[in-house]
Amino acid sequence: MDLARTEVTARKRRTGSAARLGLMALPVAFFGLFFAYPVAAIVERGLHADGVWQLGRLGEVLADPGIRHVLWFTTWQALASTALTLAIALPGAYVFARFDFPGKQVLRAVVTVPFVLPTVVVGTAFLAVVGRGGLLDELWGVRLDTTVWAILLAHVFFNYAVVVRTVGGLWGQLDPRQEEAARMLGASRLAAWRTVTLPALGPAVAAAALMVFLFTFTSFGVVQILGGPTFSTLEVEIYRQTTEIFDLTTAAVLTLVQFAAVGAILAVHAWTVRRRETALKLVDASVTAARPRGAGQWALLAGVLVTVAVLLVLPLAVLVQRSLDAPDFGYFKALTREDGGAFLVPPIEAIGNSLEYAAAATAFAVLIGGLAAAALTRRDAGRLVRGFDALLMLPLGVSAVTVGFGFLIALDEPPLDLRASWLLVPLAQALVGVPFVVRTMLPVLRAVDARLREAAAVLGASPWRVWREVDLPMVRRALLVAAGFAFAVSLGEFGATVFIARADNPTLPVAVAKLLGRPGDLNYGQAMALSTILMLVCAVALLILERLRTDRTGEF
CATH class of the missing domain: 1.10.3720.10 (MetI-like)
Structure with missing residues (x-):
């Protein structure tokens, strides 16, 4: 009897480990291709010359x-x-x-x-x-x-x-x-x-x-x-x-x-x-x-x-x-005109670009971060999983400038020639959004009673159906909060985006920085106007988060 119970326990452990590794596969591939590879490319380009490491x-x-x-x-x-x-x-x-x-x-x-x-x-x-x-x-x-x-x-x-x-x-x-x-x-x-x-x-x-x-x-x-x-x-x-x-x-x-x-x-x-x-x-x-x-x-x-x-x-x-210093909202109206200088399009188009990029980055971040959080749910994870947890946090501290420039250097050959693709910006922004998704969802996922999952599995539910029927209803609000945080941080990402956003598709932070870098009261006023718009969008997103907030998802 004890031997049979031991075998069942060992089988469950092996199944859980295999499921965890399966959940980690896509996040590990994502961070390997769009974080580790570009950073390594920059380091290699700088320290490796004529076949010799300098x-x-x-x-x-x-x-x-x-x-x-x-x-x-x-x-x-x-x-x-x-x-x-x-x-x-x-x-x-x-x-x-x-x-x-x-x-x-x-x-x-x-x-x-x-x-x-x-x-x-x-x-x-x-x-x-x-x-x-x-x-x-x-x-x-x-x-x-x-x-x-x-x-x-x-x-x-x-x-x-x-x-x-x-x-x-x-x-x-x-x-x-x-x-x-x-x-x-x-x-x-x-x-x-x-x-x-x-x-x-x-x-x-x-x-x-x-x-x-x-x-x-x-x-x-x-x-x-x-x-x-x-x-x-x-x-x-x-x-x-x-x-x-x-x-x-x-x-x-x-x-x-x-x-x-x-x-x-x-x-x-x-x-x-x-x-x-x-x-x-x-x-x-x-x-x-x-x-x-x-x-x-x-x-x-x-x-x-x-x-x-x-x-x-x-x-x-x-x-x-x-x-609002200019009469009749003059600085805001100036955003609708193309000046032929720093922008190839009217600066106001940066609003639509930023919203589109942030929406795509949020989708990437929720997918990758959700899978990663599910893999990290069990507290008795080994060193491999704890190392994976640390990997997810690295984009918050590693130079975003290096990541952005690395995108241009590393992702320039098929099948990963993405320099002309609009996906380049949301992929870079998603790297910053994933840690917020993981940190928001992980405490809630860990609070779900594991016996509910086990009962659903015993009744014949597949892992996907267990997630859909047991976990998702309990973490739906946390998922929305995580998406809101990912959207807000993606909207404001600047360090990497300044390298890869094209002149005909600027984001709001890049447009603000370019306007501040040009002399003249009009450029300064337009920078203030764009910053105000960006601030209002972020504030609205935050108020929605506060409305959705629970005790488990409300703290950093």
Whole structure:
């Protein structure tokens, strides 16, 4: 009897492993062809000449004082941005976790809008506040563009929601009675928080800090627009070496450096996430937010509201105001005219192009990400599957500039000659969308009772029918949320798209960047108008996500 049961268990394990490998096949092929292959092509082109690997160039490039300055500034500004974001956003995380007040859901959506905005729009919004002719320049004659402060503040603007959602989601599940018990035993408020609450929040704070560091370490659009020629991150320097200096060797070395750094960050992030999941099992999730009490709590809520208004809402409001400076919506009307300069078509056509590309990229991302999430559903997966999980996250940190240029170099011969195909843009955008699909769907898939699947299989249902009848009804809302996130991030992808979007089919972020790069008030106004349109599209997508959001799919 025991032998038969063992054989059945072994057969189920083999069947599950085979099914998991089958689900992984398409995602692995997709990432191999459209991520690993283009990146490897760039590295090979830069470090392999005349049949010989020029590995000595690694030391030569890294010994260059200019390159070492770029590496130092990239690391320094990422650390400073992370520390500043945590300092400003942690009070907001506490307010959203512990307080209940009118308009809280609307404010949650407002706080999250910057995160889904393209970095080009973020840079443009801050340019309207701190740049030449911006709000601060008009009021007090102060300009912060081409300074590190503009970059740091823009990074806080972009990443504020990461801390609020990641830390606030856990903070709201901690039982405040544990801290109250420590105070009854004689501990001060600070000591009780330090010894009880902070250790429980530690993994979530670490995970949020690592994600902020990752996003700021690979920052491109914000630094390019606000930093000017003075400041350059690794991503900006790779772009400059590739497009302006045409030094593929230096670009390849910098790509390898960034790849190694991002791999280390993601490894640490995976460790903190596992710690966070363990902590979540130990807390009481029944705690609900309460109305603020006392002058201190009301003052904290007021301070957070002022911070959100000044840091998050003001740049977006000024962006809209600048787009309306011309009478009779002049800047918006100018978007409908072909100027024969940077565009072969009227800039307004970028809206339709972006929506079409984003829709196609979302379809790719949902298909690939859905299969990958299904393969990762079981928690007892081995190293192979955990390595596959890490692979899915790499596009968030590896140079998008390298991927975009790699597309042009690697996908130029049959049967993968896609340089003239419109599919090139959505394929690149889907690489960024897949991780969001996986992270949104995976917790929900893992929450599905495995016994339901087993019962359906025992009754004769095929694996496809089990998915359709059991999993899909339970994860339908998460699937819609995942599609919404994929659509928003695809709509705003810039680093790779700037290389592969054709002049007669520009996307919104590429069109904004080109308009900002041309002199004249009309071009500046049109950039503001296009950025406003892109911001509104992203905001609508986010509001739809908030309407669909559940407790399982609402946090990062």
